[in-house]
Each structure stands twice: as C-alpha cells, then as structure tokens.
Amino acid sequence: MDLRRFYHEILKDDALADMSVSYINDDYFMSKIAEKLKSDERNLMQRLAKIRPLSGYYEIDINPNKYFYLIKNRIILPSGSDSGFVHVDVVRKLTRLIRIYDAENRYSGEEEESAPGHQALKLRITLDDAHTPIWREVMVPADFNFYELYIVIQKAMGWQGSHLSSFFGKNCRIFVHEFEMEDAYSPEGGPELLLASNTSIEPVLSESGTLTYIYDYGDDWMHGIEVLEKRDTDKRVIPEVVSHKGPGPIEDSGGVGGFEEVYSIIKDETHSEHEEMLLWAKSQNYKARYPKKAINRNLEKIFSGGEPVTELNDPSMDE
Structure with missing residues (x-):
C-alpha cells in the first residue's frame, strides 16, 4: 500500500492525511524529528527497519508514554489504546535520517553518511x-x-x-x-x-x-x-x-x-x-x-x- 493511500485509509480525514504525507516527504521536517526522538523511539524505528512487512506497513503494540513524539507527529498512527500502524517508507526514511544525525553528531563538520553501496x-x-x-x-x-x-x-x-x-x-x-x-x-x-x-x-x-x-x-x-x-x-x-x-x-x-x-x-x-x-x-x-x-x-x-x-x-x- 503506497504512503498516501495508507494515511488516507487510517486517518479517514483527507486534509489531515495530505498534510501528514507532505510533512513526511519533507526531509527537513523529518530530520528534526530524528534529532528529538527518545531512546525507546529510536530503538523502535531501528528494530522495525530489520523487518520487511509484506503488507507495506507494520501493526505494532505501543505504549503512548514511550512513543509520545512518534504519535504526536503521526509517524505512528494509533489504532487503539495500545496498538498502532507505521508505514514502511516512514521507517526507512526516519532510520536513514537517524543514521545521518548520529554521524554528524559524532564527526562534526564532516559530510553526511552515505548509504551502503553494495548490492x-x-x-x-x-x-x-x-x-x-x-x-x-x-x-x-x-x-x-x-x-x-x-x-x-x-x-x-x-x-x-x-x-x-x-x-x-x-x-x-x-x-x-x-x-x-x-x-x-x-x-x-x-x-x-x-x-x-x-x-x-x-x-x-x-x-x-x-x-x-x-x-x-x-x-x-x-x-x-x-x-x-x-x-x-x-x-x-x-x-x-x-x-x-x-x-x-x-x-x-x-x-x-x-x-x-x-x-x-x-x-x-x-x-x-x-x-x-x-x-x-x-x-x-x-x-x-x-x-x-x-x-x-x-x-x-x-x-x-x-x-x-x-x-x-x-x-x-x-x-
């Protein structure tokens, strides 16, 4: 399921879905989220990145207190009090930006970490x-x-x-x-x-x-x-x-x-x-x-x- 359709079907609000997708497609906005994630939120994204769901999205158990920032910015879309959905494209983008942020933080002034080139x-x-x-x-x-x-x-x-x-x-x-x-x-x-x-x-x-x-x-x-x-x-x-x-x-x-x-x-x-x-x-x-x-x-x-x-x-x- 593509990103836009996913947000429209889960949120059931066209205006909110369009706004959410535009934010997710904005690297600057997403990089700011990557900078502010707590350790539990970072660990969740990195753990999900190891998995390639056949459906194109993850259905996960969540703790709103642990994943507050991800929920607030509609990275996780809650489907109940303790569960939610995350699209695979969002996880890929966010984990990439987390790696870049970590590299910049570790080697100040150096270029962004490049993605692995091997196939x-x-x-x-x-x-x-x-x-x-x-x-x-x-x-x-x-x-x-x-x-x-x-x-x-x-x-x-x-x-x-x-x-x-x-x-x-x-x-x-x-x-x-x-x-x-x-x-x-x-x-x-x-x-x-x-x-x-x-x-x-x-x-x-x-x-x-x-x-x-x-x-x-x-x-x-x-x-x-x-x-x-x-x-x-x-x-x-x-x-x-x-x-x-x-x-x-x-x-x-x-x-x-x-x-x-x-x-x-x-x-x-x-x-x-x-x-x-x-x-x-x-x-x-x-x-x-x-x-x-x-x-x-x-x-x-x-x-x-x-x-x-x-x-x-x-x-x-x-x-």
Whole structure:
C-alpha cells in the first residue's frame, strides 16, 4: 500500500492525511524529528527497519508514554489504546535520517553518511564441529530476507527441508515458519522473535557479525554464517554457490557424529555395510560429487521471478 493511500485509509480525514504525507516527504521536517526522538523511539524505528512487512506497513503494540513524539507527529498512527500502524517508507526514511544525525553528531563538520553501496554479500556457511571441514561460499543479494537465505542454505548443503530450523543472531531468533513462531515464547529481556519472510538479512548481520542456523532440532545441525565480502555491482544478483569444501552432510544420520560414522563406511568399499549404507545415503539425497552446477541452476530457477520469495510464494515447495 503506497504512503498516501495508507494515511488516507487510517486517518479517514483527507486534509489531515495530505498534510501528514507532505510533512513526511519533507526531509527537513523529518530530520528534526530524528534529532528529538527518545531512546525507546529510536530503538523502535531501528528494530522495525530489520523487518520487511509484506503488507507495506507494520501493526505494532505501543505504549503512548514511550512513543509520545512518534504519535504526536503521526509517524505512528494509533489504532487503539495500545496498538498502532507505521508505514514502511516512514521507517526507512526516519532510520536513514537517524543514521545521518548520529554521524554528524559524532564527526562534526564532516559530510553526511552515505548509504551502503553494495548490492551483494558473499557469505560462508560452515557446518560446525565437523572433523572434515564442510563449508559453502554463496553470493546473495544484500536485500535478501531470511526465508530466501534459508532456501539457499538448504540447496547449498543438500538438505531436503523435511525438518524445522531457525536462525540465531545477537538478541534475536528468526523462525523460518510462521506456525512455529506463533507457539514460541521469549521472556522479558530475552531474544526478539522474528519471522524469516519479513526480516532482511543485512541489518541483522551488521548487528550480530555472525549468525547461527540450526537445522533439525533432533540432530541439531549447527551452521555458522559469516560475511566474507560486500560487493558493489550494477547487475541483478542471482544467488549462487561460488565455492565449496567437504562432502554433503546426510539427512537423518544423527548429527555430525553420526554423519561422520556413516560417511566413513561409505568411503570404505571393503566395509561389510558399505553397499547398504551407500544405498540408504543416496535415498537421503547424498551425492558423491558436489553438484554445484545443478544447484546453481535450481537457485536461478527459484529466484528468477524478481519478487521476494517468502513462505507464502516459495516455488521450491513444488519441487
């Protein structure tokens, strides 16, 4: 929903809506708001900036005393005594101006902080605790959401997506599936709970430095995710595996320890269980040679549409 329509539908007052939109489109007015925000209000804007809502706006729980200035200036539009709406364009503009204000305040007299110029991230995904190093380096768009990153990890590692999984960053947990998040609970002061489809990877990676991805809560396959490179490009970025090391882990083999035992049998043609174990491993999507070209063709097919891929429109679910 575009900004003007959003304000008209929520405020139901054409004159007030038009005035509000004109103020929001005025950088000088918005910069003055950025300067005066209290810490709770700044934190709210920065937290929302990590999320990319499919609807184009956020519906949030609010405390009028904590968010007085945001409500007063119609950044938050109350929908009741303890809830309200914020448009995604307003959050983006305000968080950008907050960063500029902070930079000017920190380095008096220097130019405004420029927006990040990179469009791609090179990530290394490493399977933790494996005696034989197992990692995949992938190139992904910088504006990826976590559901899209989940798909890339699944394909790059050879997982089949038959188990639950989630990401852990600094002070946050990101659920791949909405139904799992609905049943989750975080105590006061605990990690923030986010949904992968609505959460952009770059702000979380910037804050956390590295991330952990856990696949299959029984076998507990732990993956470390780190940024190796930020790349500027004028071409559209299609996710791809650029390099790899180590065999593909085998689903349902009992975690890293069980996998290494199975893998040693597969590699030993003299072992009495070699044929039986190899047949079972192949049924679990095991490949003796890493199928990099096939994986990249599959990723190109999945992400060829140009629109963000989410849990609601995931084309890989039809494979």
